[in-house]
Amino acid sequence: GDSVTQMEGPVTLSEEAFLTINCTYTATGYPSLFWYVQYPGEGLQLLLKATKADDKGSNKGFEATYRKETTSFHLEKGSVQVSDSAVYFCALSDRSGGSYIPTFGRGTSLIVHP
Amino acid sequence: DADVTQTPRNRITKTGKRIMLECSQTKGHDRMYWYRQDPGLGLRLIYYSFDVKDINKGEISDGYSVSRQAQAKFSLSLESAIPNQTALYFCATSDGGGASFEQFFGPGTRLTVL
Numbered sequence: 001g002d003s004v005t006q007m008e009g010p011v012t013l014s015e016e017a018f019l020t021i022n023c024t025y026t027a028t029g030y031p032s033l034f035w036y037v038q039y040p041g042e043g044l045q046l047l048l049k050a051t052k053a054d055d056k057g058s059n060k061g062f063e064a065t066y067r068k069e070t071t072s073f074h075l076e077k078g079s080v081q082v083s084d085s086a087v088y089f090c091a092l093s094d095r096s097g098g099s100y101i102p103t104f105g106r107g108t109s110l111i112v113h114p
Numbered sequence: 115d116a117d118v119t120q121t122p123r124n125r126i127t128k129t130g131k132r133i134m135l136e137c138s139q140t141k142g143h144d145r146m147y148w149y150r151q152d153p154g155l156g157l158r159l160i161y162y163s164f165d166v167k168d169i170n171k172g173e174i175s176d177g178y179s180v181s182r183q184a185q186a187k188f189s190l191s192l193e194s195a196i197p198n199q200t201a202l203y204f205c206a207t208s209d210g211g212g213a214s215f216e217q218f219f220g221p222g223t224r225l226t227v228l
Contacts, residue, residue: 034216042156043118043204043219089156093215100210101172102217106156 002027006090006105013080013112021075023064023090031094033066033073034059038087038107047075047088065100085112118220120205126226133192137205138203145210146188147217147223148172148180150201157204163188164210197228 007022025031032051036044048057053068061079073090090105118139120124127133137146148160159172161180169180177199192199202224206217 019185041221044206045219046216049216067135100215101159101162104143104157106154 002103003096004090004103004105006108009109011110015114016079019077020080023073025071025092029094031092034091035075036089073102080112082112118218120220120223124224128228133195133197135190137188139207143207143209145208147206148190149204152201167201198225200227
């Protein structure tokens with residue numbers, strides 16, 4: 001079945017540091033890929049997505065490129081801020097059984113210090 | 115007003131009690147989902163519904179039941195709560211069909227079973 005593997009956290013950075021959160025996936029079809037962010041005390045919200053190979057999703061300074069050859073969708077940001085402290089979830093949606101039920105990774109906690 | 119609301123936001127109950135968590139949405143989406151979030155385990159799907167007459171079990175449905183009272187309302191019940199059902203519960207919606215849709219999450223219900 002489909003699966004998503006994320007790097008374990010927490011990831012701890014100083015403000016203005018470069019961020020990478022790794023995400024790899026396995027899927028039976030041609031999935032769409034997503035990054036969701038969960039700020040403290042809130043539900044998840046979509047950060048960015050990519051629907052086909054080589055697409056780049058971007059939002060709020062974050063980027064991720066859909067790499068079919070390496071089955072990866074790594075999240076990057078050039079300069080993190082304290083306000084980026086949150087839990088980040090990688091997810092995929094695939095036509096598994098025709099249902100398009102999303103599969104989530106376990107989440108990676110990011111802590112940014114001033 | 116929030117598009118996806120959950121009530122209650124926090125609940126403490128005792129082992130053996132029946133509990134209902136409610137979810138309402140104003141997005142007009144057909145698809146609704148219930149997840150639980152546990153530290154280190156990410157999101158796990160409990161039940162999902164593609165329309166009022168369509169209810170499906172997720173990966174961890176044992177001990178839970180659901181009711182889709184209307185397009186906008188999807189309730190989760192714990193018939194006899196047990197301590198290992200202590201978790202953060204999220205309702206989500208999506209505008210169904212296709213792999214590229216995103217999910218919209220409610221703010222969550224924190225449930226503690228003593």
